[in-house]
Amino acid sequence: MSEPTALSAELISLARELDKADELACLRTRFVLDDAVYLDGNSLGALPVAVPGRLADVLYREWGELRIRSWDESGWWTAPERIGDRIAPLVGAAPGQIVVGDSTSVNVFKAVVAAVRMADEDEAAREGATGGTGGTGGGGVGRRDEILVDATTFPTDGYLAESAARMTGRTLRPVTPAEVPAALSDRTAAVLLNHVDYRTGRLHDLPGLTAAVHEAGAYAVWDLCHSAGALPVGLDEHGVDLAVGCTYKYLNGGPGSPAYLYVRRDLQPRFDSPLPGWTSHTDPFAMRPAYEPAPGAVRGRVGTPDILSMLALEAALDVWYGWGGEGDGKDLGPAREAEAMIESVRAKSLALTDFFLRCVSAYVPEGRVECLTPTAHAERGSQVALRCDDAGDIMKRLIAQGVIGDFRHPDVLRFGFTPLYVSFTDVERAARVLAETLEGAA
Ligand SMILES: Cc1ncc(COP(=O)(O)O)c(C=O)c1O
The missing domain is CATH 3.90.1150.10 (Aspartate Aminotransferase, domain 1)
Known part of the structure:
Protein backbone atom coordinates (compact mmCIF):
# COMPACT_ATOMS: atom_id res chain seq x y z
CA MET A 1 0.00 0.00 0.00
CA PHE A 31 -15.06 -14.19 15.55
CA VAL A 32 -12.00 -15.90 14.11
CA LEU A 33 -10.46 -13.22 11.88
CA ASP A 34 -7.03 -12.30 10.58
CA ASP A 35 -5.41 -9.25 9.00
CA ALA A 36 -7.54 -9.45 5.89
CA VAL A 37 -10.46 -7.06 5.47
CA TYR A 38 -13.33 -9.49 5.22
CA LEU A 39 -16.14 -8.00 3.14
CA ASP A 40 -17.68 -11.28 2.03
CA GLY A 41 -19.93 -12.01 5.00
CA ASN A 42 -22.87 -11.61 2.60
CA SER A 43 -21.67 -14.84 1.01
CA LEU A 44 -20.13 -16.76 3.91
CA GLY A 45 -20.07 -15.26 7.40
CA ALA A 46 -16.90 -15.55 9.50
CA LEU A 47 -16.45 -18.36 12.02
CA PRO A 48 -17.65 -17.49 15.52
CA VAL A 49 -15.07 -18.41 18.17
CA ALA A 50 -17.61 -20.50 20.12
CA VAL A 51 -18.40 -22.90 17.27
CA PRO A 52 -15.36 -25.24 17.20
CA GLY A 53 -15.62 -26.05 20.93
CA ARG A 54 -19.33 -26.66 20.71
CA LEU A 55 -18.91 -28.88 17.65
CA ALA A 56 -16.19 -30.86 19.39
CA ASP A 57 -18.63 -31.47 22.26
CA VAL A 58 -21.36 -32.53 19.82
CA LEU A 59 -18.96 -34.91 18.10
CA TYR A 60 -17.09 -36.45 21.02
CA ARG A 61 -19.67 -36.43 23.81
CA GLU A 62 -23.13 -36.20 22.25
CA TRP A 63 -22.42 -38.45 19.29
CA GLY A 64 -19.33 -40.33 20.50
CA GLU A 65 -20.53 -41.17 24.00
CA LEU A 66 -24.28 -40.67 24.19
CA ARG A 67 -24.83 -41.87 20.65
CA ILE A 68 -28.54 -42.45 19.93
CA ARG A 69 -29.56 -41.13 23.37
CA SER A 70 -28.69 -37.65 22.13
CA TRP A 71 -31.83 -37.43 20.01
CA ASP A 72 -33.65 -36.93 23.31
CA GLU A 73 -31.05 -36.17 25.96
CA SER A 74 -29.09 -33.63 23.93
CA GLY A 75 -32.20 -32.11 22.36
CA TRP A 76 -31.30 -33.12 18.82
CA TRP A 77 -34.84 -33.99 17.80
CA THR A 78 -36.29 -30.58 18.68
CA ALA A 79 -33.32 -28.58 17.37
CA PRO A 80 -35.13 -27.31 14.21
CA GLU A 81 -37.82 -25.52 16.23
CA ARG A 82 -35.52 -24.51 19.09
CA ILE A 83 -33.03 -22.89 16.73
CA GLY A 84 -35.92 -21.35 14.79
CA ASP A 85 -36.90 -19.58 17.99
CA ARG A 86 -33.32 -18.27 18.33
CA ILE A 87 -33.53 -16.77 14.83
CA ALA A 88 -37.07 -15.41 15.37
CA PRO A 89 -36.22 -12.16 17.23
CA LEU A 90 -33.65 -11.30 14.57
CA VAL A 91 -36.37 -11.25 11.89
CA GLY A 92 -39.15 -9.85 14.05
CA ALA A 93 -41.07 -13.07 14.65
CA ALA A 94 -42.63 -14.31 17.87
CA PRO A 95 -41.62 -17.86 18.87
CA GLY A 96 -43.19 -20.92 17.27
CA GLN A 97 -43.20 -19.75 13.67
CA ILE A 98 -39.76 -20.67 12.33
CA VAL A 99 -38.34 -24.07 11.66
CA VAL A 100 -34.72 -24.63 10.64
CA GLY A 101 -33.70 -27.21 8.05
CA ASP A 102 -33.03 -27.95 4.39
CA SER A 103 -31.56 -25.35 2.03
CA THR A 104 -33.14 -22.06 1.06
CA SER A 105 -33.87 -23.57 -2.32
CA VAL A 106 -35.93 -26.39 -0.79
CA ASN A 107 -37.74 -23.97 1.50
CA VAL A 108 -38.57 -21.68 -1.43
CA PHE A 109 -40.27 -24.63 -3.09
CA LYS A 110 -42.23 -25.59 0.05
CA ALA A 111 -43.31 -21.98 0.64
CA VAL A 112 -44.39 -21.17 -2.91
CA VAL A 113 -46.38 -24.36 -3.35
CA ALA A 114 -47.96 -23.95 0.09
CA ALA A 115 -48.86 -20.33 -0.76
CA VAL A 116 -50.58 -21.42 -3.98
CA ARG A 117 -52.47 -24.12 -2.09
CA MET A 118 -53.70 -21.50 0.38
CA ALA A 119 -54.87 -19.34 -2.50
CA ASP A 120 -56.69 -22.38 -3.91
CA GLU A 121 -58.35 -22.97 -0.58
CA ASP A 122 -59.48 -19.31 -0.43
CA GLU A 123 -60.93 -19.57 -3.90
CA ALA A 124 -62.72 -22.80 -3.08
CA ALA A 125 -64.20 -21.14 0.03
CA ARG A 126 -65.23 -18.08 -2.00
CA GLU A 127 -66.83 -20.29 -4.63
CA GLY A 128 -68.58 -22.24 -1.95
CA ALA A 129 -69.93 -19.05 -0.40
CA THR A 130 -71.11 -17.56 -3.69
CA GLY A 131 -72.10 -20.76 -5.42
CA GLY A 132 -69.89 -19.75 -8.38
CA THR A 133 -68.26 -22.09 -10.83
CA GLY A 134 -65.07 -20.32 -11.90
CA GLY A 135 -62.91 -21.26 -8.93
CA THR A 136 -60.95 -24.27 -7.84
CA GLY A 137 -63.80 -26.15 -6.22
CA GLY A 138 -63.73 -28.69 -9.01
CA GLY A 139 -60.02 -29.27 -8.57
CA GLY A 140 -58.96 -26.96 -11.46
CA VAL A 141 -56.69 -23.96 -11.30
CA GLY A 142 -59.45 -21.35 -11.27
CA ARG A 143 -58.95 -17.64 -11.69
CA ARG A 144 -55.79 -17.34 -9.57
CA ASP A 145 -53.64 -18.80 -12.28
CA GLU A 146 -50.44 -16.75 -11.87
CA ILE A 147 -47.39 -16.73 -9.66
CA LEU A 148 -45.29 -13.57 -9.75
CA VAL A 149 -41.56 -13.90 -9.18
CA ASP A 150 -38.93 -11.24 -8.71
CA ALA A 151 -37.29 -11.04 -12.14
CA THR A 152 -34.03 -9.86 -10.57
CA THR A 153 -33.90 -12.74 -8.13
CA PHE A 154 -31.02 -15.03 -7.26
CA PRO A 155 -31.50 -17.72 -9.93
CA THR A 156 -32.45 -20.61 -7.63
CA ASP A 157 -35.67 -18.83 -6.58
CA GLY A 158 -36.66 -18.42 -10.22
CA TYR A 159 -35.92 -22.04 -11.07
CA LEU A 160 -37.92 -23.32 -8.11
CA ALA A 161 -40.81 -20.95 -8.68
CA GLU A 162 -40.96 -22.23 -12.27
CA SER A 163 -41.15 -25.81 -11.05
CA ALA A 164 -43.74 -24.87 -8.41
CA ALA A 165 -45.78 -23.16 -11.12
CA ARG A 166 -45.59 -26.20 -13.37
CA MET A 167 -46.58 -28.51 -10.54
CA THR A 168 -49.57 -26.39 -9.52
CA GLY A 169 -50.64 -25.64 -13.10
CA ARG A 170 -49.87 -21.90 -12.82
CA THR A 171 -48.14 -19.47 -15.14
CA LEU A 172 -44.98 -17.93 -13.78
CA ARG A 173 -44.63 -14.21 -14.48
CA PRO A 174 -41.25 -12.62 -13.77
CA VAL A 175 -41.58 -8.93 -12.84
CA THR A 176 -39.24 -6.57 -11.02
CA PRO A 177 -40.26 -5.72 -7.44
CA ALA A 178 -41.10 -2.18 -8.61
CA GLU A 179 -43.54 -3.65 -11.16
CA VAL A 180 -45.27 -5.92 -8.66
CA PRO A 181 -48.06 -3.51 -7.57
CA ALA A 182 -49.16 -3.01 -11.19
CA ALA A 183 -48.80 -6.70 -12.02
CA LEU A 184 -51.01 -7.88 -9.14
CA SER A 185 -54.56 -8.82 -9.91
CA ASP A 186 -57.23 -11.32 -8.95
CA ARG A 187 -55.28 -13.76 -11.11
CA THR A 188 -52.34 -13.70 -8.67
CA ALA A 189 -52.03 -16.65 -6.33
CA ALA A 190 -48.58 -16.00 -4.82
CA VAL A 191 -45.63 -13.64 -5.12
CA LEU A 192 -42.00 -14.55 -4.43
CA LEU A 193 -39.79 -11.58 -3.58
CA ASN A 194 -36.33 -10.82 -2.26
CA HIS A 195 -35.93 -8.45 0.64
CA VAL A 196 -32.45 -7.39 -0.54
CA ASP A 197 -31.21 -7.90 -4.11
CA TYR A 198 -28.18 -10.21 -4.04
CA ARG A 199 -26.45 -8.35 -6.84
CA THR A 200 -27.09 -4.65 -6.27
CA GLY A 201 -27.78 -4.63 -2.54
CA ARG A 202 -31.09 -2.82 -3.11
CA LEU A 203 -33.50 -3.13 -0.18
CA HIS A 204 -37.09 -3.62 -1.26
CA ASP A 205 -40.17 -2.30 0.48
CA LEU A 206 -41.30 -5.37 2.38
CA PRO A 207 -44.18 -3.67 4.28
CA GLY A 208 -45.55 -1.91 1.20
CA LEU A 209 -45.25 -4.86 -1.16
CA THR A 210 -46.70 -7.30 1.37
CA ALA A 211 -49.68 -4.99 1.85
CA ALA A 212 -50.15 -4.74 -1.93
CA VAL A 213 -50.04 -8.53 -2.32
CA HIS A 214 -52.64 -8.91 0.43
CA GLU A 215 -54.81 -6.23 -1.13
CA ALA A 216 -54.90 -8.41 -4.25
CA GLY A 217 -55.92 -11.42 -2.15
CA ALA A 218 -52.63 -13.24 -2.78
CA TYR A 219 -49.83 -14.58 -0.58
CA ALA A 220 -46.36 -13.10 -0.17
CA VAL A 221 -43.25 -15.26 0.16
CA TRP A 222 -40.07 -13.36 1.06
CA ASP A 223 -36.49 -14.51 0.62
CA LEU A 224 -34.50 -12.97 3.48
CA CYS A 225 -31.05 -14.35 2.58
CA HIS A 226 -29.48 -10.91 2.26
CA SER A 227 -31.34 -9.12 5.03
CA ALA A 228 -31.63 -11.42 8.06
CA GLY A 229 -28.88 -10.56 10.52
CA ALA A 230 -28.11 -7.28 8.77
CA LEU A 231 -31.29 -5.27 9.31
CA PRO A 232 -34.68 -5.50 11.04
CA VAL A 233 -37.21 -7.43 8.97
CA GLY A 234 -40.42 -7.18 11.03
CA LEU A 235 -42.10 -10.36 9.75
CA ASP A 236 -44.92 -10.32 12.31
CA GLU A 237 -45.34 -6.56 12.28
CA HIS A 238 -45.80 -6.46 8.50
CA GLY A 239 -48.02 -9.53 8.27
CA VAL A 240 -45.69 -11.51 6.01
CA ASP A 241 -47.25 -14.86 5.11
CA LEU A 242 -44.22 -17.04 4.48
CA ALA A 243 -40.50 -16.37 4.45
CA VAL A 244 -37.29 -18.29 3.90
CA GLY A 245 -33.64 -17.49 4.38
CA CYS A 246 -30.18 -18.91 4.67
CA THR A 247 -28.03 -18.84 7.78
CA TYR A 248 -24.52 -18.89 6.33
CA LYS A 249 -24.36 -15.18 5.47
CA TYR A 250 -25.09 -12.58 8.19
CA LEU A 251 -26.04 -15.28 10.71
CA ASN A 252 -22.59 -16.90 10.42
CA GLY A 253 -23.87 -20.48 10.60
CA GLY A 254 -21.07 -21.94 8.46
CA PRO A 255 -20.77 -23.36 4.94
CA GLY A 256 -24.02 -25.02 3.92
CA SER A 257 -25.67 -24.40 7.30
CA PRO A 258 -29.40 -25.14 7.23
CA ALA A 259 -31.90 -22.57 6.08
CA TYR A 260 -35.20 -21.65 7.75
CA LEU A 261 -38.86 -21.36 6.94
CA TYR A 262 -41.27 -18.91 8.59
CA VAL A 263 -44.98 -19.69 8.50
CA ARG A 264 -47.16 -17.03 10.11
CA ARG A 265 -48.95 -18.50 13.09
CA ASP A 266 -52.52 -18.15 11.82
CA LEU A 267 -51.56 -19.77 8.51
CA GLN A 268 -49.89 -22.79 10.08
CA PRO A 269 -53.03 -24.97 10.17
CA ARG A 270 -53.35 -24.32 6.43
CA PHE A 271 -49.72 -24.95 5.55
CA ASP A 272 -49.94 -27.89 3.16
CA SER A 273 -46.34 -28.89 2.46
CA PRO A 274 -45.43 -30.32 -0.93
CA LEU A 275 -42.68 -32.26 0.88
CA PRO A 276 -44.54 -33.88 3.78
CA GLY A 277 -41.66 -35.90 5.18
CA TRP A 278 -42.00 -38.10 8.23
CA THR A 279 -40.48 -35.59 10.69
CA SER A 280 -43.36 -33.20 9.98
CA HIS A 281 -45.87 -35.89 11.00
CA THR A 282 -47.83 -35.29 14.17
CA ASP A 283 -46.60 -38.62 15.56
CA PRO A 284 -43.52 -39.57 13.55
CA PHE A 285 -42.57 -42.58 15.62
CA ALA A 286 -46.01 -44.16 15.29
CA MET A 287 -44.89 -44.92 11.72
CA ARG A 288 -48.41 -44.70 10.38
CA PRO A 289 -49.00 -45.08 6.66
CA ALA A 290 -51.36 -42.12 6.60
CA TYR A 291 -49.83 -38.66 6.72
CA GLU A 292 -51.14 -36.32 9.39
CA PRO A 293 -49.26 -33.02 9.70
CA ALA A 294 -47.97 -31.85 13.06
CA PRO A 295 -49.41 -28.62 14.40
CA GLY A 296 -47.32 -25.44 14.28
CA ALA A 297 -44.08 -24.67 12.47
CA VAL A 298 -43.03 -28.33 12.76
CA ARG A 299 -45.07 -29.12 9.69
CA GLY A 300 -42.42 -27.29 7.68
CA ARG A 301 -39.91 -30.02 8.49
CA VAL A 302 -39.09 -32.78 6.01
CA GLY A 303 -36.51 -35.43 6.94
CA THR A 304 -33.95 -36.11 9.67
CA PRO A 305 -32.31 -32.85 10.76
CA ASP A 306 -28.72 -32.20 9.72
CA ILE A 307 -27.52 -32.17 13.32
CA LEU A 308 -23.85 -31.24 12.93
CA SER A 309 -24.55 -28.19 10.79
CA MET A 310 -27.58 -27.31 12.82
CA LEU A 311 -25.79 -27.31 16.14
CA ALA A 312 -22.89 -25.33 14.67
CA LEU A 313 -25.51 -22.76 13.66
CA GLU A 314 -27.01 -22.79 17.15
CA ALA A 315 -23.61 -22.01 18.67
CA ALA A 316 -23.04 -19.28 16.07
CA LEU A 317 -26.32 -17.63 17.07
CA ASP A 318 -25.00 -17.16 20.61
CA VAL A 319 -23.19 -14.12 19.23
CA TRP A 320 -26.59 -12.39 19.24
CA TYR A 321 -27.32 -13.19 22.84
CA GLY A 322 -25.47 -11.88 25.87
CA TRP A 323 -24.48 -8.56 24.30
CA GLY A 324 -26.30 -6.72 27.11
CA GLY A 325 -24.16 -8.62 29.59
CA GLU A 326 -21.04 -7.03 28.16
CA GLY A 327 -21.23 -3.84 30.16
CA ASP A 328 -23.66 -1.65 28.28
CA GLY A 329 -26.03 -1.70 31.22
CA LYS A 330 -29.07 -3.19 29.45
CA ASP A 331 -31.00 -6.06 30.94
CA LEU A 332 -33.72 -6.78 28.44
CA GLY A 333 -34.14 -10.55 28.35
CA PRO A 334 -32.73 -12.59 25.50
C1 LIG B 1 -31.19 -14.54 -2.35
C2 LIG B 1 -30.73 -15.97 -2.32
N1 LIG B 1 -31.64 -16.96 -2.35
C3 LIG B 1 -31.27 -18.26 -2.34
C4 LIG B 1 -29.93 -18.60 -2.29
C5 LIG B 1 -29.53 -20.07 -2.38
O1 LIG B 1 -29.68 -20.71 -1.24
P1 LIG B 1 -29.29 -22.26 -1.05
O2 LIG B 1 -28.06 -22.50 -1.85
O3 LIG B 1 -28.99 -22.29 0.43
O4 LIG B 1 -30.42 -23.07 -1.43
C6 LIG B 1 -28.96 -17.61 -2.21
C7 LIG B 1 -27.53 -17.97 -2.10
O5 LIG B 1 -26.65 -17.18 -1.99
C8 LIG B 1 -29.37 -16.26 -2.24
O6 LIG B 1 -28.48 -15.27 -2.23
Missing part, protein backbone atom coordinates in the same frame (compact mmCIF):
# COMPACT_ATOMS: atom_id res chain seq x y z
CA SER A 2 1.25 3.51 -0.74
CA GLU A 3 2.03 6.20 1.89
CA PRO A 4 -1.00 8.01 3.29
CA THR A 5 -1.83 11.35 1.65
CA ALA A 6 -3.44 14.26 3.53
CA LEU A 7 -6.82 13.00 2.34
CA SER A 8 -6.26 9.42 3.44
CA ALA A 9 -4.76 10.62 6.75
CA GLU A 10 -8.01 12.48 7.41
CA LEU A 11 -10.19 9.47 6.54
CA ILE A 12 -7.96 7.09 8.52
CA SER A 13 -8.29 9.29 11.58
CA LEU A 14 -12.06 9.58 11.08
CA ALA A 15 -12.26 5.77 10.83
CA ARG A 16 -10.46 5.46 14.16
CA GLU A 17 -12.89 7.88 15.80
CA LEU A 18 -15.87 5.98 14.40
CA ASP A 19 -14.39 2.71 15.68
CA LYS A 20 -13.94 4.21 19.14
CA ALA A 21 -17.59 5.26 19.24
CA ASP A 22 -18.85 1.90 17.89
CA GLU A 23 -20.94 0.10 20.51
CA LEU A 24 -20.69 -3.18 18.58
CA ALA A 25 -16.89 -3.10 18.29
CA CYS A 26 -16.51 -5.46 21.27
CA LEU A 27 -18.19 -8.25 19.26
CA ARG A 28 -15.31 -8.58 16.80
CA THR A 29 -13.39 -10.72 19.27
CA ARG A 30 -16.21 -13.29 19.08
CA ALA A 335 -35.30 -11.97 22.76
CA ARG A 336 -35.58 -8.21 23.37
CA GLU A 337 -31.83 -8.02 23.60
CA ALA A 338 -31.42 -9.68 20.19
CA GLU A 339 -34.06 -7.32 18.76
CA ALA A 340 -32.21 -4.32 20.21
CA MET A 341 -28.99 -5.64 18.79
CA ILE A 342 -30.40 -5.90 15.27
CA GLU A 343 -31.35 -2.21 15.49
CA SER A 344 -27.75 -1.35 16.41
CA VAL A 345 -26.50 -3.63 13.65
CA ARG A 346 -28.64 -1.75 11.12
CA ALA A 347 -27.39 1.64 12.32
CA LYS A 348 -23.79 0.47 12.04
CA SER A 349 -24.40 -1.20 8.68
CA LEU A 350 -25.65 2.09 7.21
CA ALA A 351 -22.74 3.98 8.78
CA LEU A 352 -20.27 1.46 7.31
CA THR A 353 -21.74 1.57 3.82
CA ASP A 354 -22.01 5.40 3.96
CA PHE A 355 -18.37 5.58 4.99
CA PHE A 356 -17.33 3.14 2.27
CA LEU A 357 -19.14 5.19 -0.39
CA ARG A 358 -17.52 8.35 0.96
CA CYS A 359 -14.03 6.80 0.88
CA VAL A 360 -14.60 5.35 -2.61
CA SER A 361 -15.68 8.73 -3.97
CA ALA A 362 -12.68 10.38 -2.28
CA TYR A 363 -10.12 7.87 -3.57
CA VAL A 364 -11.43 6.47 -6.86
CA PRO A 365 -11.37 8.74 -9.93
CA GLU A 366 -14.85 9.66 -11.10
CA GLY A 367 -16.26 7.32 -13.73
CA ARG A 368 -13.90 4.41 -12.99
CA VAL A 369 -16.66 2.50 -11.18
CA GLU A 370 -20.43 2.85 -11.18
CA CYS A 371 -22.28 2.30 -7.92
CA LEU A 372 -25.28 -0.02 -8.36
CA THR A 373 -26.38 0.23 -4.74
CA PRO A 374 -28.92 2.92 -3.92
CA THR A 375 -27.63 5.81 -1.81
CA ALA A 376 -30.97 6.27 0.00
CA HIS A 377 -30.86 4.44 3.34
CA ALA A 378 -34.40 3.16 2.91
CA GLU A 379 -33.28 1.34 -0.25
CA ARG A 380 -29.92 -0.03 0.85
CA GLY A 381 -29.13 -3.40 2.35
CA SER A 382 -25.75 -4.14 3.89
CA GLN A 383 -23.64 -4.38 0.77
CA VAL A 384 -22.20 -2.10 -1.86
CA ALA A 385 -22.01 -3.24 -5.48
CA LEU A 386 -19.70 -1.43 -7.85
CA ARG A 387 -19.69 -2.02 -11.57
CA CYS A 388 -16.62 -1.87 -13.76
CA ASP A 389 -15.67 -3.73 -16.95
CA ASP A 390 -12.62 -5.44 -15.42
CA ALA A 391 -14.37 -6.45 -12.18
CA GLY A 392 -13.22 -10.09 -12.33
CA ASP A 393 -9.56 -9.13 -12.59
CA ILE A 394 -9.89 -6.34 -10.00
CA MET A 395 -11.44 -8.67 -7.43
CA LYS A 396 -8.63 -11.21 -7.89
CA ARG A 397 -6.08 -8.45 -7.26
CA LEU A 398 -7.99 -7.16 -4.24
CA ILE A 399 -8.12 -10.61 -2.69
CA ALA A 400 -4.36 -11.00 -3.25
CA GLN A 401 -3.92 -7.81 -1.21
CA GLY A 402 -6.12 -8.96 1.65
CA VAL A 403 -9.37 -7.22 0.76
CA ILE A 404 -11.93 -9.98 0.38
CA GLY A 405 -15.10 -9.20 -1.50
CA ASP A 406 -16.60 -11.13 -4.38
CA PHE A 407 -17.24 -10.89 -8.08
CA ARG A 408 -20.62 -11.39 -9.66
CA HIS A 409 -20.76 -12.11 -13.34
CA PRO A 410 -20.25 -10.22 -15.59
CA ASP A 411 -18.95 -6.97 -14.12
CA VAL A 412 -19.89 -6.49 -10.46
CA LEU A 413 -17.62 -6.07 -7.43
CA ARG A 414 -19.62 -6.95 -4.32
CA PHE A 415 -18.62 -5.81 -0.85
CA GLY A 416 -20.66 -7.05 2.10
CA PHE A 417 -20.52 -5.31 5.48
CA THR A 418 -21.18 -7.46 8.51
CA PRO A 419 -21.49 -4.99 11.39
CA LEU A 420 -20.65 -7.64 13.98
CA TYR A 421 -17.02 -7.75 12.88
CA VAL A 422 -16.27 -5.16 10.18
CA SER A 423 -14.65 -1.94 11.46
CA PHE A 424 -14.52 1.53 9.96
CA THR A 425 -10.73 1.11 9.74
CA ASP A 426 -11.35 -1.98 7.55
CA VAL A 427 -13.67 0.06 5.35
CA GLU A 428 -11.18 2.87 4.79
CA ARG A 429 -8.43 0.37 3.97
CA ALA A 430 -10.66 -1.52 1.54
CA ALA A 431 -11.55 1.66 -0.35
CA ARG A 432 -7.91 2.79 -0.47
CA VAL A 433 -6.67 -0.59 -1.74
CA LEU A 434 -9.53 -0.66 -4.25
CA ALA A 435 -8.53 2.78 -5.59
CA GLU A 436 -4.88 1.73 -5.89
CA THR A 437 -5.86 -1.51 -7.60
CA LEU A 438 -8.15 0.24 -10.07
CA GLU A 439 -5.39 2.74 -10.82
CA GLY A 440 -2.80 -0.03 -11.26
CA ALA A 441 -5.10 -1.88 -13.64
CA ALA A 442 -6.25 1.16 -15.67
